[in-house]
Amino acid sequence: MKKALRRIDLSRATGCNIETIRYYEKIGILPAPPRGGNGYRQYDPAHVDRLRFVMRSRELGFTLDEIRSLLGLVDRGAQSCAEVQAVAQGHLETVRARIRDLQRVEKVLSETVSRCSGRDVPECPVMDALAG
Amino acid sequence: MKKALRRIDLSRATGCNIETIRYYEKIGILPAPPRGGNGYRQYDPAHVDRLRFVMRSRELGFTLDEIRSLLGLVDRGAQSCAEVQAVAQGHLETVRARIRDLQRVEKVLSETVSRCSGRDVPECPVMDALAG
């Protein structure tokens, strides 16, 4: 039997902030691990995998709610590819919408800034744009 | 003398949520307006302009801290176009970075989802991508 991982070991193995691990447990994203006689949490490699899954999903912008769904599908195992695809597809559309929003913003901002003289004058196109 | 605007009038004139107006006052984004004998806030058209400025800036993704800076520059008046430009330019770079991030995410997600069969099978490329 291998030595159990402590919280900091899990943190280091995944790059996840050590406090976040406790937070994820509290809100049901990570399962509560067994405890040793001292009350310390005892993790194993399966926890590392699960936390990596969560972190990778977060990097891709999934909300914790979406991740809960994904994990639920993982746990119920097979024949759920269609459901997984639905979650991912939904999120993909959210991402695309955010990109479009930001591109609109980028356009307005860059056009405005480029009209700036940079000189110390009272006429400021940025201010004018914001004032509307 | 015109009738002063109530909070809800300012809200309707700008589209800003009525509670948000109070919040902006509390954190110093909007100046505390004079009060009537009944304790009600009394706004005037200058407040409408200022709140519109704030909302337009928020739409462009400026943080409230950045907006505080911009408003400070507005209030100190002239010869600050260079400073305004600096704030806007800084924010523009943040926006561009966010777009790049999201485009990376979009690429990964769309490639992964498109590999999905959509059939009810245990093999799921989305899950593999997230796990791997």
Next chain:
DNA sequence: TCTTGAGCCTGTAGTGGCTACAGAGTGTAG
């Protein structure tokens, strides 16, 4: 005049996704 409804006031709590800290206990290396 009375009632009704819409507005006002305040403070406080909740959202998401963490992050940090206080205060107390435990495990281990030198």
Next chain:
DNA sequence: CTACACTCTGTAGCCACTACAGGCTCAAGA
């Protein structure tokens, strides 16, 4: 034996709102 690194818990803070409770006031209609 003493440091020090780690553990545990609960709680509070961050951003930018949003909502609600409980009480007050104002204006229009019957």
